[in-house]
Amino acid sequence: MTKILLIDDDVELTDMLADYLKQENFTPTIAHDGEEGVDEALSDAYSMVILDVMMPKMGGTEVLKRVRQKSTVPVLMLTAKGDDTDRILGLELGADDYVPKPCTPRELTARIRAILRRVSPALPDSPEVIHVGLLEIYPENRHVTWDGTPVVLTSTEFNLLKVLARHAGQPVSKNDLSLMVLDRPMARFDRNIDVHMSSLRQKLPLLPGERSCIQTVYKHGYQLIRE
Structure with missing residues (x-):
């Protein structure tokens, strides 16, 4: 089962998303603060990271910056609806995509699957250079x-x-x-x-x-x- 890391301080939201991801045959792990999230993201244990922009202590952009210094793990940012500044900054720092909050679990799962398809195509790519x-x-x-x-x-x-x-x-x-x-x-x-x-x-x-x-x-x- 594909392991997904959720980094968000919203306990209620992450619990809901984790339950939904389990139903979709993913294995979610939750980190409720940025420092824990960085450590988990750099453990090479996850196929993808879902990262909230707005968090206390260490915000999502700082988490992303630290992760990108050492890892190319796919990152999907959760941003405030209509906040183009956070979206563009996240993309510039190396996020693969973003989803505006509030979002439905179904929408988030669809975006996760799309990114994972791009990283690991169902059919092997051509060995040609x-x-x-x-x-x-x-x-x-x-x-x-x-x-x-x-x-x-x-x-x-x-x-x-x-x-x-x-x-x-x-x-x-x-x-x-x-x-x-x-x-x-x-x-x-x-x-x-x-x-x-x-x-x-x-x-x-x-x-x-x-x-x-x-x-x-x-x-x-x-x-x-x-x-």
């Missing part, structure tokens, strides 16, 4: 190198880069990226893809002339340069 210039992507073990040097990416960043690499030299629309990477069409004012792409650009070395290998193609989306 994708080469684009100095970039090499190994889909089977989800490994990326640039000129032989490993590049550490979150699961969402890896999936974005893989899609762009398989369409290298051609623009891919934001909506297509959202469908292929986030398993849902892009909503109005949705900045998920833009924020993940910004983070991905920062992690990839620049091309000669201080150019990013990922170009924004006006009105068409994003394109990985084939050089």
